[in-house]
Amino acid sequence: GAVVSQHPSWVICKSGTSVKIECRSLDFQATTMFWYRQFPKQSLMLMATSNEGSKATYEQGVEKDKFLINHASLTLSTLTVTSAHPEDSSFYICSANRGLDTGELFFGEGSRLTVL
Amino acid sequence: KQEVTQIPAALSVPEGENLVLNCSFTDSAIYNLQWFRQDPGKGLTSLLLIQSSQREQTSGRLNASLDKSSGRSTLYIAASQPGDSATYLCAVFGGGNQFYFGTGTSLTVIP
Numbered sequence: 001g002a003v004v005s006q007h008p009s010w011v012i013c014k015s016g017t018s019v020k021i022e023c024r025s026l027d028f029q030a031t032t033m034f035w036y037r038q039f040p041k042q043s044l045m046l047m048a049t050s051n052e053g054s055k056a057t058y059e060q061g062v063e064k065d066k067f068l069i070n071h072a073s074l075t076l077s078t079l080t081v082t083s084a085h086p087e088d089s090s091f092y093i094c095s096a097n098r099g100l101d102t103g104e105l106f107f108g109e110g111s112r113l114t115v116l
Numbered sequence: 117k118q119e120v121t122q123i124p125a126a127l128s129v130p131e132g133e134n135l136v137l138n139c140s141f142t143d144s145a146i147y148n149l150q151w152f153r154q155d156p157g158k159g160l161t162s163l164l165l166i167q168s169s170q171r172e173q174t175s176g177r178l179n180a181s182l183d184k185s186s187g188r189s190t191l192y193i194a195a196s197q198p199g200d201s202a203t204y205l206c207a208v209f210g211g212g213n214q215f216y217f218g219t220g221t222s223l224t225v226i227p
Contacts, residue, residue, distance in 0.1 A: 006159065032213050043205070043219045044160075093159050102167075103147050103209030107160040 002028050004096050006108025013084055014116055021079045021111045023094030029074035030096035034105075035067070038091045050077040084115040118143045118210055122218035129196055130226050137191040137221045139206035144184050146208045151180050151191050153202040154220070160205065163191070196225045 003026040013019050023033055031052050036044040048069050049057040056069035066088075068080040077096075081088055094108040119142045129135050139149070148167045152160040164173045164180040166189065172181040179192040193200055205220045 004159075034215075044217055049213055091157070095160070097213065103211070103213075103215065104162075104165055105150060105160075105207065105215060106162060107152070110157070110159040112157070 002026075002096075002098050002104075002106045004094065004106045004108045006094050006111055008111060009109055010112040010114075012114045012116065015085055016083055018080055018082045019084055019113060021081075021092055021094075021113075023077045023079070023096070023108050025075045025096040025098075025106070028096070028098050030077075030098065031074065032097045033071060033077040034095045034097070035069060035077070035079050036093045036095070038093060038110075044093065047079075081113065084113070086115045089113055089115045118146075118208060118214075118216040120206060120208055120216045120218040122204075122206060122221050124221060125219065126222040126224075128224040128226060131196060131198060133196050133225075134192070134194050135196055135223070137193070137204050137223070139189040139191070139218050141187045141189075141208050141216070143210070144187050145210065146184065147211050148209045149180075149182055149189050150207045150209070151178075151189075152205045152207065154205060155202050163204075193223075196223075198225045198227050201225050 005024045007022045033050040035047045047062045050069045050071040052071045058064045071077040093110045095105045098104045150165045151163040154160045166173045166182040177194040182189045203220045203222045207217045
């Protein structure tokens with residue numbers, strides 16, 4: 001299967017700082033990537049759809065100024081959690097759509113964020 | 117709006133047993149359906165993808181079927197092993213970057 005790499009896999013930061021998470025499709029180009037948040041023992045919660053070369057589309061209730069998404073190339077999308085607070089601590093996962101028409105998703109390994 | 121349901125939410129079976137996981141969806145106008153597994157603290161791993169025109173797909177001990185008209189898919193796991201313990205999720209693709217996920221079935225295979 002295709003490979004999507006997410007980095008870092010875990011990060012600890014102080015409250016008030018910003019953290020950047022990268023999502024790369026290693027062997028295919030992805031016009032669209034997705035960012036999710038997952039709480040313990042719960043399913044994925046879609047945060048935003050990241051489109052290469054254009055602004056991300058955020059789901060209702062997700063603060064676009066807090067969760068900055070940049071999709072500058074066909075293989076890289078980044079999620080920046082700005083002015084992080086302890087309530088932002090969570091597991092963040094990205095996915096990339098390999099085929100616009102076929103709709104086949106491949107996921108990164110996830111990033112565990114802990115805000116102290 | 118598409119709704120995807122997975123029943124049961126949790127399943128526990130002894131090693132070696134064959135088992136079936138269920139996924140149902142309310143809108144049959146889908147392009148494909150994908151099955152994933154998620155291990156604790158990890159991302160999702162793609163297992164099988166079935167196009168809307170297909171009836172089933174097989175990979176090793178896994179067999180996924182799709183009945184689009186009735187809005188159902190099953191994931192059959194043969195001769196289960198402890199390493200199969202994970203959460204299994206299905207997702208349907210409705211076109212236009214619209215993916216809908218089920219809530220998952222947590223599988224435990226007891227040695």
